[in-house]
Amino acid sequence: MSSVRSLLASATERLAAAGVPSAAADARLLLAHAWEVSVGELQRRQVLGEEPADVVEAQFGELVEQRLTRVPLQHLTGSAPFRGLELRVGPGVFTPRPETEMLVDLVLSELAGRDDPSVVDLCTGSGAIALAIKHEAPAASVAGVELDPMAHAWATRNAELLGLDVAIELGAAQGALAGREGSLDVVVSNPPYIPVGMEPIDPEVRDHDPEVALYGGSDDGLRIPLEVADRAAELLRPGGLLVMEHADSQGDSLPTALARRGWSDVADHTDLTGRPRAVTARKSR
Ligand SMILES: C[S@@+](CC[C@H](N)C(=O)[O-])C[C@H]1O[C@@H](n2cnc3c(N)ncnc32)[C@H](O)[C@@H]1O
Numbered sequence: 001m002s003s004v005r006s007l008l009a010s011a012t013e014r015l016a017a018a019g020v021p022s023a024a025a026d027a028r029l030l031l032a033h034a035w036e037v038s039v040g041e042l043q044r045r046q047v048l049g050e051e052p053a054d055v056v057e058a059q060f061g062e063l064v065e066q067r068l069t070r071v072p073l074q075h076l077t078g079s080a081p082f083r084g085l086e087l088r089v090g091p092g093v094f095t096p097r098p099e100t101e102m103l104v105d106l107v108l109s110e111l112a113g114r115d116d117p118s119v120v121d122l123c124t125g126s127g128a129i130a131l132a133i134k135h136e137a138p139a140a141s142v143a144g145v146e147l148d149p150m151a152h153a154w155a156t157r158n159a160e161l162l163g164l165d166v167a168i169e170l171g172a173a174q175g176a177l178a179g180r181e182g183s184l185d186v187v188v189s190n191p192p193y194i195p196v197g198m199e200p201i202d203p204e205v206r207d208h209d210p211e212v213a214l215y216g217g218s219d220d221g222l223r224i225p226l227e228v229a230d231r232a233a234e235l236l237r238p239g240g241l242l243v244m245e246h247a248d249s250q251g252d253s254l255p256t257a258l259a260r261r262g263w264s265d266v267a268d269h270t271d272l273t274g275r276p277r278a279v280t281a282r283k284s285r
Pocket residue numbers: 094095096097100122123124125126127128129145146147148151171172173174189190191192193210212213214224
């Protein structure tokens with residue numbers, strides 16, 4: 001048996017040497033996962049000098065080996081945190097990112113004071129945005145739409161496991177929610193937007209996020225986002241709000257393209273690191 005401190009120190013050193021960002025945090029999360037405890041409980045056991053059983057140590061060793069090959073941390077633990085929810089994720093679904101959490105704030109401030117608002121999350125992936133909105137604004141009627149059957153299955157499972165009443169439609173955002181035209185208060189989307197031909201640097205993204213979740217379908221990455229925005233314009237009531245994530249390189253091009261398509265009050269928003277990250281725009285009245 002080895003001490004928690006020595007297990008963490010050697011795993012952190014190996015992970016850092018392999019280029020894994022936040023090696024120490026990853027080591028802690030993987031040991032907590034192998035021991036089937038929270039990170040807080042792991043720290044308590046470390047303070048008390050408790051040592052994991054050999055079987056836990058072996059399991060931790062296997063997880064570290066996989067992380068060294070840049071299997072995403074979230075695929076190893078099976079979950080990703082998003083605005084206080086724990087979402088089940090794994091192969092076949094895009095891992096939700098912290099920078100996407102700000103889209104939920106933009107939606108919530110639009111919903112404040114409305115009695116029975118309706119929201120759809122186009123390109124919902126794991127269901128992250130739709131489920132967080134329903135969790136934080138329970139009076140809202142929320143739906144999600146996802147093209148990829150694997151991702152759709154993850155989102156449906158997440159809605160069930162979290163007990164959140166969000167219907168997840170399987171299909172293309174471009175033709176979503178037939179019959180609901182002109183009725184929605186908010187359309188939110190984190191669509192695929194990476195320019196075609198641009199390869200993501202991080203192996204976790206390049207090798208493990210599904211391609212359909214990444215590429216925006218044109219050299220500037222904006223073909224699919226603009227198609228999603230066109231459908232949003234059909235689904236929203238006059239004055240309704242579109243909230244859309246984009247690449248930091250698209251902080252001018254996407255707002256400009258939306259304004260040209262007749263959207264009003266187009267505004268771009270930066271994330272916590274100060275990078276252009278999301279656009280809001282209103283359907284003209
Ligand atoms: C960047 S991921 C975002 C997932 C999730 N909204 C999030 O923020 O974590 C984009 C998602 O859009 C889905 N997608 C791609 N093209 C689509 C389309 N035309 N209609 C609906 N979903 C689409 C992908 O399968 C993927 O799940």
